[in-house]
Every structure is written in C-alpha cells, then in structure tokens.
Amino acid sequence: MVNYRSSLAALAIAGLVSGCASSGVRNPSGVPVTQMRPDEQGFVAGTGIESQDLVAVTDKMARSILGIPQIANAQGAPYIVLDPVQNDTRFPINKDIFLSRIEAQLNQKAAGKVIFLARDRMAALEHERQLKQSGQVTASADPNVTEFKGADYFLTGKLEGMTTRTGAGTSDYVLYSFELIDARTSAIVWMDSAEIKKQGLEDAAYR
Amino acid sequence: MTGCVTRTTIVPLTGNIMVDGPMMITNGPPRDKVLWEYRTAAAAMRRGEFQLAKQYLDDALLTLGGISTDKSARLARSYFHPESTKAFIGEPYERVMAYYYRGILYWMDGEPDNARACFRSAAIQDADAENHEYSADYVLLDYLDGLATTKLAGDGSDAFKRAEKEARQAKPPPYDAGANVLFFLEFGLGPFKYATGQYREELRFSIRPSPVHSAEVEVDGQNIPAGPYDDLYFQATTRGGRVMDHILANKAVFKTSTDVAGNVGIIGGAVAAVQRDRTSQEVGLGLIAAGVLSKIVSAATMPAADTRTWDNLPRYLSFAAIQLPPGQHAATIEFRDAAGNILPHLTKTVAFNVPSDGKDKVVFVSDRSSTPQTL
Numbered sequence: 001m002v003n004y005r006s007s008l009a010a011l012a013i014a015g016l017v018s019g020c021a022s023s024g025v026r027n028p029s030g031v032p033v034t035q036m037r038p039d040e041q042g043f044v045a046g047t048g049i050e051s052q053d054l055v056a057v058t059d060k061m062a063r064s065i066l067g068i069p070q071i072a073n074a075q076g077a078p079y080i081v082l083d084p085v086q087n088d089t090r091f092p093i094n095k096d097i098f099l100s101r102i103e104a105q106l107n108q109k110a111a112g113k114v115i116f117l118a119r120d121r122m123a124a125l126e127h128e129r130q131l132k133q134s135g136q137v138t139a140s141a142d143p144n145v146t147e148f149k150g151a152d153y154f155l156t157g158k159l160e161g162m163t164t165r166t167g168a169g170t171s172d173y174v175l176y177s178f179e180l181i182d183a184r185t186s187a188i189v190w191m192d193s194a195e196i197k198k199q200g201l202e203d204a205a206y207r
Numbered sequence: 208m209t210g211c212v213t214r215t216t217i218v219p220l221t222g223n224i225m226v227d228g229p230m231m232i233t234n235g236p237p238r239d240k241v242l243w244e245y246r247t248a249a250a251a252m253r254r255g256e257f258q259l260a261k262q263y264l265d266d267a268l269l270t271l272g273g274i275s276t277d278k279s280a281r282l283a284r285s286y287f288h289p290e291s292t293k294a295f296i297g298e299p300y301e302r303v304m305a306y307y308y309r310g311i312l313y314w315m316d317g318e319p320d321n322a323r324a325c326f327r328s329a330a331i332q333d334a335d336a337e338n339h340e341y342s343a344d345y346v347l348l349d350y351l352d353g354l355a356t357t358k359l360a361g362d363g364s365d366a367f368k369r370a371e372k373e374a375r376q377a378k379p380p381p382y383d384a385g386a387n388v389l390f391f392l393e394f395g396l397g398p399f400k401y402a403t404g405q406y407r408e409e410l411r412f413s414i415r416p417s418p419v420h421s422a423e424v425e426v427d428g429q430n431i432p433a434g435p436y437d438d439l440y441f442q443a444t445t446r447g448g449r450v451m452d453h454i455l456a457n458k459a460v461f462k463t464s465t466d467v468a469g470n471v472g473i474i475g476g477a478v479a480a481v482q483r484d485r486t487s488q489e490v491g492l493g494l495i496a497a498g499v500l501s502k503i504v505s506a507a508t509m510p511a512a513d514t515r516t517w518d519n520l521p522r523y524l525s526f527a528a529i530q531l532p533p534g535q536h537a538a539t540i541e542f543r544d545a546a547g548n549i550l551p552h553l554t555k556t557v558a559f560n561v562p563s564d565g566k567d568k569v570v571f572v573s574d575r576s577s578t579p580q581t582l
Contacts, residue, residue, distance in 0.1 A: 046272050046273040046274055047274065048272055086320055086359065087320040087321055087323075087324055088320065088323075088361075089324055089327075090324050090327035090328045090331060091272075091324050091328065092309070092313060092318075092321040092322075092324040092325050092328075093321065093324070095318075095320070095321070163327070163331055163334075165331050165334040165335050166334075166335050167335055167450070170274070170331070200274035201274070202274045202275045202276060202280075203275055203276045203277070203280035203281065203284070203293075204280075204284060204450045204451060204454060205275075205280035205281075205283040205284050205290065205293045205451055205454075206275050206280060206293070206296060206451075207335075207449060207450035207451065
C-alpha cells in the first residue's frame with residue numbers, strides 16, 4: 001500500500017514538473033474556416049473561391065438578369081456574347097466557369113428569352129463555313145451569305161478581393177460583380193454583385 | 208510503447224529527381240507528398256517540362272491553399288511525435304515559391320490575371336512575420352503584381368512603389384507596358400534547414416556557397432542586366448519565431464523535466480531501497496518504478512524541429528522584360544559572380560517564338576536549367 005502511494009506521489013511530482021513546460025499557445029488546434037455570410041455558415045477547406053460560392057453567385061446573377069426590362073420585355077430574344085471575367089483577387093481561378101454557369105442557368109430557366117452566341121467557337125465555325133463555300137461539304141443555305149449574328153449585349157464580370165493575414169488568421173473578402181453591356185451604345189444596362197467573406201486559422205504546427 | 212511505433216515505407220532513391228520525385232509522390236509517405244511535388248516541379252521547370260510542373264504545383268497548391276487543421280498537424284504538436292509528422296507544406300519562403308512558380312506558368316499560358324493572383328497569394332504567405340518590417344517584403348511579387356495590373360489596363364503604380372521600397376539589392380526598372388518578352392531568372396543555391404538545441408528543437412537556416420550573384424540577358428543585340436531582386440535566404444531568416452517554435456520549446460522542457468524527475472526518482476528510490484527498514488524499501492522501489500516510468504516518458508518525447516527542405520530552390524530571383532517583334536528569337540543568358548565575371552559553364556541559350564496575337568512570351572531560365580532550350 002505504501003509502495004503504491006509513494007509511486008503515485010512520485011508520478012504526481014513528475015506530472016507537476018512536466019506541467020510547467022506548457023506556456024500556452026493560443027488556438028493550438030486552429031479554427032475551422034467559417035463562411036461569413038449573414039444567412040448561412042458552413043465549414044470549408046479554404047478561404048478562397050469555392051464551388052459553393054460559384055453556385056450561390058451565379059444563381060443570384062441569373063435570376064437578376066432575367067428580371068431586367070431589356071430581357072424581360074425584349075422584342076425578340078437578344079443575342080449575348082460572353083466576355084471573360086477579370087480576376088483581380090489573389091486566387092487563381094478558371095475564369096470561364098462563372099459565365100458558363102450563368103449561361104447554363106439562363107438557358108435552363110429562360111429558354112428562348114436570350115440567345116448566347118458561341119464566339120469561343122468562331123475558329124471552328126469559320127472553318128466549317130469555308131468548307132461549305134469551297135463545296136467540300138454540303139450546305140443547307142447559301143454559304144456566301146454572312147449569317148453569323150452580331151451581339152446585342154456583352155455579359156462580363158470582375159472578381160476583386162481583399163486579404164488580411166495576421167497571427168490571428170487569414171481573412172478573405174471577394175466581391176463578384178457582373179454587368180450586361182449594350183454592344184451598340186456601350187451603356188451598362190444591368191449590373192449586380194455578390195460578396196463573400198471567409199476567415200480561418202490554420203493549425204499551430206503550420207504557423 | 209512498442210504499440211506507438213509507426214511503420215514507415217522506405218523507398219530507394221536514385222538521386223535523379225525526375226525519377227525519385229514521381230516515385231516518392233506515388234509511393235512515399237503521404238506527409239512528404241507536397242515536398243516531392245515542389246522539388247519535382249522545380250526540376251521540371253528547369254528542363255522546360257512546364258506541363259509536368261503545372262500538374263505537380265496544382266496538386267501541391269490544393270493542400271497549400273487550404274487552411275490546414277489536419278490530424279497530422281495535431282500529432283506534430285503532441286509530445287510524442289516529432290514536428291516532421293505533419294504533412295509538409297513548407298516554411299513561408301517555400302510556400303511563396305510554389306505560388307511564384309505557378310504564377311510564371313499562368314503567365315506563360317497567357318493568363319496574367321491568374322499569374323497576378325498567384326503572386327498575391329505568395330505575398331500573403333509572407334504577411335504574418337513576427338517582425339512586421341519583413342512582412343510581405345518580396346520585391347518581385349509586388350513588382351509582378353503591378354506589371355500584370357499595368358498590362359491589364361489597370362494602375363500598377365502602388366505595387367511598383369512597394370517593390371521599389373522593398374528593394375534591398377537590385378532596383379527594379381519602371382514598367383514598360385509594351386515589353387512582350389518576360390524573362391524569369393533564378394540563380395544560386397537556396398537555403399537549407401538544420402536543427403540546433405539540446406534536442407534539435409530549434410529550427411535554423413543556412414546557405415550553401417554559390418558563385419552566381421547576377422545575370423544578364425542578351426537578345427537581338429540588346430543586353431539587359433538582371434540583378435538579384437529577392438534573396439530567399441534573407442526571406443527565410445527574417446521572419447522571426449514561429450508559433451511551432453514555442454511548442455517545440457515546451458516539448459524540450461517537458462523532456463528535460465521528465466528526465467530529471469526520473470533521475471530523482473531512481474536515485475532517491477535506490478537510496479531508500481537499501482535501507483533496512485521494510486517501509487523505506489517499499490517506498491524506494493515505488494520511487495524507482497516511477498522514475499523509470501518518467502524516464503520512458505522523457506525518452507518518448509520528441510521535440511525535434513522539422514528540417515525537411517525544398518532543397519532545389521534557388522537563392523536569388525530576378526526578372527527582365529524587353530519588347531521584341533513577333534517571330535523567332537534566340538536569347539543568351541549569362542550568369543556572373545560577385546565581381547561581375549561571366550561564369551561560362553553556366554551560360555544558357557533559349558530559342559523562342561514571340562506570338563503575333565499580342566500575348567506575352569514568358570521565358571524561364573535558372574542557372575540549373577538544361578541548355579539549349581526551345582520554347
């Protein structure tokens with residue numbers, strides 16, 4: 001019994017001594033990333049641009065475009081060309097993906113109200129036209145008549161960011177703004193934006 | 208204690224990074240995957256295998272770009288695992304270089320805005336230095352941020368002013384928005400890590416001697432000097448202490464304390480155990496047992512710092528830009544020592560085609576690049 005007690009005492013002393021080693025590191029486990037939106041919170045892998053942001057932003061933009069008079073009350077479906085978005089954030093992204101999803105959403109939800117022109121396929125289209133003009137392939141209409149449509153509007157956007165990184169963590173704010181530009185007048189007939197802020201703190205082992 | 212032993216896979220290395228890298232990425236310890244991706248990507252860039260470099264860097268940046276709170280990091284903080292248990296993402300200067308290389312590759316692909324994004328992310332990696340004077344102080348990252356902005360019809364003047372202010376060695380030239388051929392140059396041998404302290408718990412950086420101190424690009428009869436804008440050794444050694452350094456120091460104190468407590472227990476117990484009194488003998492044996500236990504705990508404590516190093520980085524980063532007409536050109540890149548003498552065995556030649564679509568031609572050259580190269 002005495003032996004047991006003395007062992008416990010020795011262990012307690014060792015524990016006390018070793019306890020002196022800890023001087024305390026703040027948030028040693030890190031703080032999981034939190035999406036700083038007023039209506040929702042979620043756990044994500046980074047503070048950058050992620051798929052849930054893409055979905056939320058493009059859904060909002062597609063709904064917003066459909067409501068403007070130039071689209072809703074247009075005499076005939078206007079032709080729209082996508083112009084690549086500008087990335088002014090610190091996150092390298094696939095810039096086409098935002099406009100591709102807006103295009104898909106508009107085509108899905110408002111088929112016929114707008115028509116997108118495949119300008120990114122012009123090289124292939126022109127090659128096909130040349131083949132028709134030279135008689136190498138058949139044509140259902142006169143290939144010498146220009147039927148490539150001109151754009152009524154350009155849909156484009158810009159991603160801008162602001163970053164803070166300190167010992168307390170990393171904070172990233174991204175402003176997504178999109179606009180519809182009248183190709184004839186250069187007037188911006190529609191503009192909308194969405195903003196997302198995220199913060200996180202990585203594990204102390206990486207700080 | 209034997210239950211804590213982790214089995215490790217030993218993969219034999221050949222010394223050829225283009226063989227070892229892919230092998231270690233596939234078969235090596237997962238915690239070293241990013242390290243080998245970094246090394247292989249740098250080697251691939253010097254061989255002109257830019258698609259391969261892109262593939263490795265993209266995968267590495269998936270890990271680096273997140274907020275790391277994984278289990279391996281928790282283990283690395285624990286008393287009984289070394290720091291090198293954590294998945295490697297590198298010290299800030301290594302993380303910076305991963306983004307920097309990826310930025311060069313984006314620019315090469317005609318995406319200066321994504322290149323700029325990488326340079327900005329690189330700068331952020333260096334933003335939380337303990338000594339604020341040295342936070343985000345890479346000259347080239349700000350200079351290239353501003354150059355990309357200028358080329359994208361924006362205002363890069365603020366970034367240029369930051370770059371000028373941060374320049375400690377060569378001063379970057381004013382932007383030439385018409386310059387359509389961009390030379391990204393690097394030379395010298397990068398920093399390596401070692402550990403000091405009783406238990407090798409203190410992370411330190413050192414440098415291997417390298418004769419190269421500057422470079423010069425000769426193309427179409429024009430000579431463009433390219434001084435060292437950034438020094439990775441300077442960057443590695445001016446950040447101040449890490450949070451992890453405090454954790455390792457605590458581990459070292461714990462290791463010492465439990466060792467001392469063990470010695471006290473064993474010696475005190477031995478003294479008591481030789482007494483004739485039966486009670487003293489029992490107490491003595493108990494103390495010896497506790498002492499041995501404490502010694503075992505001490506022996507199992509691992510305060511060693513992580514010295515895994517991205518070991519094929521350069522020391523100096525440089526850059527030059529020039530305006531050239533579309534078509535074929537050949538450039539000669541000469542590297543010079545501290546006295547300005549050419550080191551002829553390091554001279555590189557690169558043949559490249561300047562596109563007629565207005566996009567920039569990006570040429571990456573290291574003093575360790577293979578030569579000649581055709582881009």
